[in-house]
Amino acid sequence: MSFLPPWLGLLLVLLALGALAAGVLLRGLRSQGQAVGIAEQSRTNRDIHQQHLADLDRALAEGRLTALQHQAARDELLRHLLDDSARADEHPAAAVPARWLWMVGALVLLSGLSYVQLGAPQTWWPVPLSQQVKISATTPEQLTEQTRVWQEATQKRPEDAQAWLTLARLHAAQNAHAPAEQALARVLALSPEPDLWIERAQMKALSAGGVYAGEPWQWIQDVLRTQPQHLNALVLAGSAALSEKRHAAAQGYWQRALALVPADSEAAQGLQQALSQAAEMAQAVGVQASSASLADDTRPLIQGEVRVSPEVQSQIGAGSTLFVYALAEEGSRRPVAIWRGTPTAWPVRFALSDSMGMGAPPVLSSLAQVRLVARISKTGSAQKQEGDFQVELPGVKTGVQGVVLHITGR
Template sequence: MSFLPPWVGLLLALLLLLALASGVLRWGLARQARGLAQTDAGEDVQSQARRRIQQQHMIDLDAALAEGRLNASQHAAARDDLMRQVLVDQVPVGTAVQLGDQGATVQLRWGWILLLLGALSGLTYGQLGSPQTWWPVPLSQLVQISAATPEQLAEQTRLWQQATQKRPDNAEAWLTLARLQAAQNAHDQAEQSLARVLALSPEPDLWIERAQMKALSSGGVYTGEPWQWIHNVLREEPRHLNALVLAGSAAWSEKRHAAAQTYWQRALSLVPASSEAAQGLQQALSQVSPEALLSQGAASAPGIALTADTRPVIQGEVRLSPVFQKQIAAGSSLFVYALAEDGSRRPVAIWRGTPSAWPVSFALSDSMGMGAPPVLSSLAQVRLVARISKTGSAQRQADDVQVELPGVKTGVQGVVLDITGRSP
């Protein structure tokens, strides 16, 4: 697979066209010069022949006058006619100038042709050679999901599942389905869909996305295949931004703060200083700095893990409608987790319990995060999700019930999550 954009090929073709036009121009001028030289040579031979004939004719006229075959007046008239003929046969004055002007005209004509070719090349590149048109958009950037509500997510998931069944070789359909599944916290299903995408379109960004889904489906554990996929991408592209960011998060989750700092610093060097990405990375780096680790209770000796803050950041209760209370089997698990409002579906805090009576109280803290920034207390507001799982699986199942509550400010107490319907 070539990494050269198609407009490079267009530019090379245009340069080749200009070189060819220049060569044709030089060949045409050289040929014109040879033609002029041959014309001059031919005219010299003809002129010499005419002069010899005219000289012989003059000799014959003089002989006729001497022999009495012509009188003086006849001889003068014949001589005048011959002299006029000689003058007519001579090359007119200014012929060389005219020939030079003709060569200059040819040069000017070829110059205009070359100029027009250059202008045409520039216009062609301007219309067809722009990076926006000729640089192919990666599949990972092409696919966006627009669904926002649970109902929309469920409906679009159903439609794209049908699309993948009808067109199993359509990578765009599989990626859309994967992202819809990820938006519903079905990380295991999303990872499997991404595997189908990568079989059709093995982009580095998609490998990183799959590594994240694989880790989320394993409870935030990157050991094994997620780390292997991250390392594979970084081995091929050491400056891959998404790989460096996820590598930092994975190292942070394993309490390897120095490694996380190294990865995030490398990522920070790749983004504009004023960008949102730079701000996020600077925030993450501030949490792994030696000063931050010490202030949060980390030991000064290397290798000692960070002690997370266990103080509640959000407190509240989960209520369940009487209709569903009768359907929930004993031993079912209740999950309450907080999501960042920026659209990311990676929980920043997870609480789990086994309710025996309703309502159920819960409390979320920084210690309940997945080991990677941002932490719950660093966000101004979050989206809360409460889900009941009969199987106790961290992955959402078809018969789970849940509720989502957006715009919950951190530091609040008394939040109520009322489950009245089945999750899509």
């Protein structure tokens, strides 16, 4: 049986929580300098990224980079931008002491609730492995030396996921995409993270010449299936769709990614540029497709001539209209193609194509064979009138040339 009154026990608990909160406050104040340094480094990195992006665009314009190399380098740069932005968000610099006071109060309240509801204090999430590794080497000599050092480290510590990830990113910085992908496979066997699956998908595709079909697409889709708003997955999915000339799909992925980043951020600017590029490519492809479609529509599918007997020719008045049209042998009697002319001499040549249709299916090219009709109208009416001369020829195969329609009577 305790001799302490209940309120005293509660007071002791609150004092303990207050001491814990005060410790967090002091820690936060000490970390402000570090947060400011991180923010400054983030701004410096953004300036470097902007210059790098301008260099890439200039290299593409001057022909020193192919479109595939430019896209791969731009995707890698955008991934670094997103990583820097996430890192800066994790270490915001406190603007005023009042913010820390608010956090202390919140910590006291949350700690009390945790003890009441769970019987144990809340724990903080550790920094993901994908955000722990940053390559500091910049020159080819530094990259080569660090690669050698970390290769030895992975041999000595084969279960060290951080060492394998460092080695993978050193390989990637030297455009050694296949070794980078192999090292990432070892990382994922030790520490599977969505960001690392996306990184591996990119390396796998780049090692195959920019082809995302197969495993890279599967890995991207697996991440999006469990995390539909995963930023890096959406960005890489857009690049993969664009590489397959699926411009609308690429725009869809990038629009979703754009909604997840601040409107005035470097990442947003990169995504806006990617969206503009996809729109321009889609427009160019649309123009080409329209031109090709128009050419196909006007390509003659049936060609021939119409002849008339001397008896019929003697009865044809000046200004009579000649119709030649094709009908489906089964189904609707609506013409699938119509040719019209005003002959001044005989025989008369004609050609039928899809562009001469009625604007509704079926089209001439979709039929294996048709019935041809040639009719001479004195009035020029599209409907057959009394006194018109006409001939029909069934079973004409689509694509035939040199067919002859001989009009000998009504």
